[in-house]
Amino acid sequence: MSEPAFQDQYPDDYAHCYGCGRLHAEGHHLKSYWDGEETVCRYTPDPKYTGGFPGFLYGGMIASLIDCHGAGTAAAAKARQDGKPISRFVTASLKVDYLAPTPINTELEIRGKVVEIKGRKVIVDLVVFAAGTTCATGTVVMVQLKEQN
Numbered sequence: 001m002s003e004p005a006f007q008d009q010y011p012d013d014y015a016h017c018y019g020c021g022r023l024h025a026e027g028h029h030l031k032s033y034w035d036g037e038e039t040v041c042r043y044t045p046d047p048k049y050t051g052g053f054p055g056f057l058y059g060g061m062i063a064s065l066i067d068c069h070g071a072g073t074a075a076a077a078k079a080r081q082d083g084k085p086i087s088r089f090v091t092a093s094l095k096v097d098y099l100a101p102t103p104i105n106t107e108l109e110i111r112g113k114v115v116e117i118k119g120r121k122v123i124v125d126l127v128v129f130a131a132g133t134t135c136a137t138g139t140v141v142m143v144q145l146k147e148q149n
């Protein structure tokens with residue numbers, strides 16, 4: 001992981017996302033990287049993001065992890081395909097399946113796999129793991145901003 005995180009390559013004007021923008025003062029600062037043909041993001045949730053009962057993460061945060069890592073994956077895949085710098089993608093569609101409770105205070109691994117790149121659109125499948133358990137899966141449709149094309 002010697003390359004900078006995908007999010008650390010976003011142009012400054014597009015680096016203010018609460019989930020992954022490096023320029024957001026209070027955000028989560030999620031960081032995504034290549035791991036072979038897949039991408040990976042690791043994040044340990046704080047107890048303040050507890051869901052319905054103690055010890056477990058609320059679903060919105062899980063969706064955010066899938067969303068932001070999906071956006072980063074789309075941006076990196078498109079850049080790699082086109083041989084261009086990373087540009088900014090936004091979420092057109094986000095689908096999440098919650099398969100098992102997701103613990104807090106445990107390092108989560110979010111892995112992404114590119115399904116399709118078509119013009120400005122990139123579809124990514126994602127999985128959230130906690131200590132070897134698959135807690136959630138998701139699919140995102142990401143669209144490159146026109147002015148970034």
Ligand SMILES: CCCCCCCCCCCC(=O)SCCNC(=O)CCNC(=O)[C@H](O)C(C)(C)COP(=O)(O)OP(=O)(O)OC[C@H]1O[C@@H](n2cnc3c(N)ncnc32)[C@H](O)[C@@H]1OP(=O)(O)O
Nearest residue numbers: 017089090091092093118119120121141143144145146147
């Ligand atoms: C100057 C600063 C600006 C800055 C603008 C900043 C934007 C908001 C930033 C929010 C950042 C986030 O939090 S992201 C999370 C929230 N997301 C948003 O707020 C995005 C709001 N939605 C949009 O702005 C727009 O709908 C876009 C950009 C996503 C798409 O609009 P578009 O650019 O006109 O693209 P369009 O031609 O419609 O679609 C391109 C391809 O994507 C497919 N596609 C589009 N929407 C969907 C969808 N919901 N589900 C499946 N597929 C879809 C189309 O079929 C097409 O595929 P094909 O026919 O080519 O196969």
